Amino acid sequence: MRVLVVDDEPIIRMDLVEILLDKNCTVVAEASDGKTAVNLARSIIPDVVLMDIKMPGDIDGMQAAKILIEEEICPVVLLTAYHHAELIEASTAIGVFGYLVKPIKEDELYPALRVAVSKWEGMQKLKEExxxxxxxxxxxxxxxxxxxxxxxxxxxxxxxxxxxxxxxxxxxxxxxxxxxxxxxxxxxxxxx
Known part of the structure; x- marks a missing residue:
């Protein structure tokens, strides 16, 4: 599975990359802000984007996820330190494929990404049909x-x-x- 990892905190990004590599995933790119993430995803077309919600810059994780999903580039699994109902509702409203709360449990990360990719592929197949x-x-x-x-x-x-x-x-x-x-x-x- 080809993953784009997006988080503004380098240490968290490094930990995520390490976990993904241990699960035989390919980390195709890393980004620290939403705008870079969108541009990378448009050019690389990863299987899935693992992205923090709150990031500095013009585009936060939620906005970047919305763009990627609307443009049908790939599924997005959001990461957050917050589990407020409003954030969960907002993320489901834009159609994210997963929502993980930090600190990430290693044994939950890969299944969340795999399920997101599977759901995305099923949705794409239904659209084609x-x-x-x-x-x-x-x-x-x-x-x-x-x-x-x-x-x-x-x-x-x-x-x-x-x-x-x-x-x-x-x-x-x-x-x-x-x-x-x-x-x-x-x-x-x-x-x-």
Whole structure:
């Protein structure tokens, strides 16, 4: 697992890196502020970012996490010395994938990061499937519309109209969706 470690305290960062290396993780970069973390994550694309909430600079850990999640770069697990309900609510509102309270227990760090990466991968897969299903639905709508044109124009049954589109697709060695679009376009031109 490729991890970007972000904490403004060098000693804590060093401890985190040591724990991660002991767990066979690869620390791809380290940062001490949110702005640097965002820039590094954009260029390196780590598997996960382990980031302190409170850091100096223009962008704190919470803001940096929000940017990384909104840009769909990678999951973020936040670190904090605070366990106030407001911080927990704010972190869940922006969609962080984990929340650990300092001092970090070594045996909790790796599982938190691994779960975050697993959830992220599952979410990305669902998004891809959703896009694929939307595309299939749009194609299906176009084919249905083309079938309707053929049914109206040639007094065909639905099954025959579909077979006609299929046959034309095979004869012209092109995708059915292209044939369907041509049928629709030609019917629209004729009706002008």
């Amino acid at each position: 959703n896009v694929d299903l939307k595309n299939k639905l749009e194609k299906r709508k176009i084919i249905e519309k083309a079938k309707g044109v053929l049914m109206d124009k040639y007094d065909m049954k639905e099954k025959d109209a579909y077979r006609k589109i299929q046959k034309m697709s095979m004869e012209k060695r092109t995708d059915m969706i292209e044939i369907a679009k041509s049928i629709i376009l030609s019917s629209e031109l004729i009706s002008l």
